[in-house]
Amino acid sequence: MIRIITRLWSHPIGRLGLIAVGFNLLLFIFGPMLPPYDPEAFGFTARLTGSSLAHPFGTDEFGRDVLSRVMVGSRNTIGFGVLSTLIGTTVGAAIGIVSGYFGGLFDEIVMRFADAFVAIPNLLLSMLIVIAIGVSTGNAILAIAVSFAPSIARVARSTTLTIRQTDYVKAAEARGDSTGYIVLREIAPNVMAPVIVEGTIRISFAIMLGATLSYLGLGAQPPASDWGLLISEARQYMLRAPWLVAWPGLAIAVVSIGFNLLGDGLRDVLNPRVRD
Amino acid sequence: MSANYLVRRFFSTLLVIILSSVIVFAITNVLPGDAASMVLGEHATPQDLIAVRERLGLDQNVVLRYVEWLGGALTGNFGESVAMQRPVWDVLSVAISRSLILAFSALLIVICIAIPLGVLAAARKGTAVDLVVSLFSYLGIALPEFVTASLFLTFLAGPSLGIFPAGGYASFSGDGVVDALRHLALPALSLTFILMAHISRLVRSEMIDALASDYVRTAVLKGLSRRQVLFKHALRNSLLPAVTIIALDIGYLLGGVLVVEEVFAYPGVGRLMIFAINNRDLPLIQSTAAVIAAGYAFANFGADIIYAWLDPRVQYD
Numbered sequence: 249m250i251r252i253i254t255r256l257w258s259h260p261i262g263r264l265g266l267i268a269v270g271f272n273l274l275l276f277i278f279g280p281m282l283p284p285y286d287p288e289a290f291g292f293t294a295r296l297t298g299s300s301l302a303h304p305f306g307t308d309e310f311g312r313d314v315l316s317r318v319m320v321g322s323r324n325t326i327g328f329g330v331l332s333t334l335i336g337t338t339v340g341a342a343i344g345i346v347s348g349y350f351g352g353l354f355d356e357i358v359m360r361f362a363d364a365f366v367a368i369p370n371l372l373l374s375m376l377i378v379i380a381i382g383v384s385t386g387n388a389i390l391a392i393a394v395s396f397a398p399s400i401a402r403v404a405r406s407t408t409l410t411i412r413q414t415d416y417v418k419a420a421e422a423r424g425d426s427t428g429y430i431v432l433r434e435i436a437p438n439v440m441a442p443v444i445v446e447g448t449i450r451i452s453f454a455i456m457l458g459a460t461l462s463y464l465g466l467g468a469q470p471p472a473s474d475w476g477l478l479i480s481e482a483r484q485y486m487l488r489a490p491w492l493v494a495w496p497g498l499a500i501a502v503v504s505i506g507f508n509l510l511g512d513g514l515r516d517v518l519n520p521r522v523r524d
Numbered sequence: 525m526s527a528n529y530l531v532r533r534f535f536s537t538l539l540v541i542i543l544s545s546v547i548v549f550a551i552t553n554v555l556p557g558d559a560a561s562m563v564l565g566e567h568a569t570p571q572d573l574i575a576v577r578e579r580l581g582l583d584q585n586v587v588l589r590y591v592e593w594l595g596g597a598l599t600g601n602f603g604e605s606v607a608m609q610r611p612v613w614d615v616l617s618v619a620i621s622r623s624l625i626l627a628f629s630a631l632l633i634v635i636c637i638a639i640p641l642g643v644l645a646a647a648r649k650g651t652a653v654d655l656v657v658s659l660f661s662y663l664g665i666a667l668p669e670f671v672t673a674s675l676f677l678t679f680l681a682g683p684s685l686g687i688f689p690a691g692g693y694a695s696f697s698g699d700g701v702v703d704a705l706r707h708l709a710l711p712a713l714s715l716t717f718i719l720m721a722h723i724s725r726l727v728r729s730e731m732i733d734a735l736a737s738d739y740v741r742t743a744v745l746k747g748l749s750r751r752q753v754l755f756k757h758a759l760r761n762s763l764l765p766a767v768t769i770i771a772l773d774i775g776y777l778l779g780g781v782l783v784v785e786e787v788f789a790y791p792g793v794g795r796l797m798i799f800a801i802n803n804r805d806l807p808l809i810q811s812t813a814a815v816i817a818a819g820y821a822f823a824n825f826g827a828d829i830i831y832a833w834l835d836p837r838v839q840y841d
Contacts, residue, residue: 363536364543367817367824371782375801376551376813456668460783463670464798479671487690490678497671504666 255517262513268506272326275503279322285313287320287473298491305495309485314478314492318499321473324385326503328474329455332389336396336454337447343397344404345439349412349431359405365398371457378466385474388467392457396450403446407439441518449511452504459500475500530829537825542594544817548810549590593810603807607799612811615796620815622693623781623792629708630715638720639759639766642727647754649732657724664721673714673787680710691789711788715781723766730762737761767830 256262290310298306305314347358365373370392377391411417412435420430459476461467468474470481475496482492568576581589596603602612645657664672681690688710694703734740735758743753785794793812800808 360539360543361547363540364547364817367540367544367820368547368813369782369816369820372797372813372816375782375797376548376809379801379804380551452666456666460668460670463668464783464786466801476668476670479674483674486674486678490675493671493674493678497667497675500668500671501663501666505662508662508666 252514252517256510256513259513259517261509262517265506265508265510265513268502269510272503272506275319275322276326277323279319283313283316283319285316287312287316288471289313298489306489306491308482308489308492314495317473317478318475318496321475321478321496322499322503324468324473325455325459325475325500328385328389328458328468329451329503329507332392332458333396333447333451333454335389336393337400337443337450339393340397340400341404341436341439341443344401345408345431345435347401348405348408349427349435355405359402362398362401365395366402368395370395370453371460374457374461375464375466378461383466383469385468385472388458388461391461392454395457396454400443400446400450404439404443407442408435411435411438445511445515445518448507448514452507452511455500455504455507529832533825533828537821540821540824541814541818544821545594545597545810545814546590548813548817549586549593552806552809553586553589597811597814602811605800605805605808607803607805607808612807615808616793616811616815619791619793619796619812622790623785623794626708626711626715626781626785626790626792629712630719633712633716634719634723637716638723639727639763641720642724642762642766643731643754643759645724645728646731646735646758647750654728657728661721661725664718665725667718669714669718669783670787672717673711673784676710676714676717677787680713691787693789693791707790711781711784711790714784714787727762727766730765731758734758734762764831767827 253266256266289312294303294307297303300306303313303315305318308314308317343358343362347355368376373395374388374391377394378387381387381390417430417434420434425434458467459474459479462474462476463480465480468477470477478496479493482489482496486493581592593603600613602616604610605612605615608615641657645654648654667675677690681688688706692707694700694707737758740753740758743757748757781792782794782797784790785792786798789795793816796808797812797816799805800812
């Protein structure tokens with residue numbers, strides 16, 4: 249772990265990613281604790297004002313401070329992305345490893361279904377799942393996790409197929425180690441690298457998907473604070489007050505670029521065939 | 525590329541399409557909260573529920589219903605939209621044609637801009653030009669579509685500039701070409717911005733690999749001009765992966781335009797899908813989602829075929 253972080257730090261993109269994700273972590277922890285104003289406090293004297301020293305991100309239609317609202321929403325938005333990716337990646341990796349290791353008809357069926365799942369765009373699939381199980385933040389997390397699992401499963405499976413052929417797995421099989429032991433102790437740790445790379449990049453997709461679901465009214469519901477919801481609420485005033493869209497939008501971009509950069513850095517650092 | 529490979533690949537595409545329609549059907553039918561209450565909302569009376577179940581055929585077995593739907597779909601009968609009281613295919617076919625217009629305009633702009641940008645960034649690797657291109661790529665990837673689209677809408681269609689209409693659609697035959705293009709411009713540009721990020725990044729990294737290769741060094745040492753080396757030798761080999769990504773992005777264009785169409789009120793497949801979902805219009809949801817998945821699967825199929833055709837090194841049995 250320490251070794252990977254050190255190597256990331258000496259990699260130009262990896263270092264940027266580490267800094268950006270460190271910033272995201274700070275936002276996640278301190279964002280909701282340190283807003284300069286009460287995010288729900290109305291200010292009727294300063295409605296829809298642009299950036300100023302008092303309100304760096306301007307104010308919304310009720311005169312609420314946009315910076316405070318963005319800060320308070322950070323934990324939900326980042327947490328949403330990380331949690332849904334974590335669930336989707338774990339489930340997907342488990343399916344992929346098992347399917348790849350056992351092979352045969354089971355593998356064939358699982359992979360054809362994975363192909364079919366991948367043919368349905370992530371946003372569409374999560375929308376369908378949300379309306380089937382009900383609109384709520386928790387269900388949106390679940391829906392995105394489900395929509396991620398098949399493509400993670402494909403990544404994990406293809407790595408498993410390679411690792412299954414290696415001598416150390418063959419040796420374990422010859423020793424008579426149990427299947428569970430081989431899958432958990434020999435295969436899973438070696439499948440981790442590509443899965444982690446894929447997962448890290450996917451956190452930014454998950455954040456964007458979650459924001460999109462909220463924007464379409466299928467994710468977080470008012471009065472929750474979520475960046476997608478902020479933009480959705482700003483729709484009516486967008487032409488008069490573009491900053492209501494721009495600041496939360498920029499916040500989403502900054503947070504997702506961070507995970508993207510970290511993922512790109514990890515790909516180079518964890519890949520033995522690294523190319524510059 | 526053998527005919528055998530082509531046929532096999534075609535049938536596996538069909539299988540994917542059928543399986544994805546099974547998935548869509550299963551999600552909208554088998555999960556808790558049955559379809560009738562989805563259509564009617566939480567406050568439906570039991571009598572209404574029974575009536576709707578009968579009308580949608582929900583009192584029948586789910587497998588039977590799927591087979592019926594599939595049989596209808598294969599003969600062009602997708603059932604009737606609950607919310608619009610019109611045959612699904614009538615609504616869907618019009619929407620598909622509009623989305624295709626949007627998708628191909630976006631693709632055309634992307635190919636004309638993204639590939640040269642990628643070449644430029646690779647040729648000037650490490651300079652300010654490269655940095656700006658990379659920065660834009662990251663922005664295109666990191667901004668959700670609805671933010672990009674909203675920002676385009678605010679700044680280019682807003683009262684200050686007002687060059688473009690804020691949304692809607694004008695047909696090429698009805699209101700004249702100029703009006704049709706003005707309506708098409710912003711949604712197409714939003715899609716372009718996102719796709720450009722993918723493609724120029726890819727072309728850049730492939731070009732950098734190609735420029736470091738022996739055949740490019742030979743070409744340079746032979747005394748060919750820089751332009752010839754860049755476009756004739758390096759680019760040709762870098763385009764191969766780009767073709768795959770472009771073909772895959774057609775799938776994305778068909779499906780992922782959901783949000784862009786919604787923001788600009790562009791009446792294509794994406795907006796139809798969101799309308800269907802907001803109205804819990806089950807027949808419309810099932811068929812539209814199946815059509816989007818089919819588009820994606822066929823784009824994949826096309827990508828494989830083009831790849832095999834372009835690259836003589838790829839051998840399939």
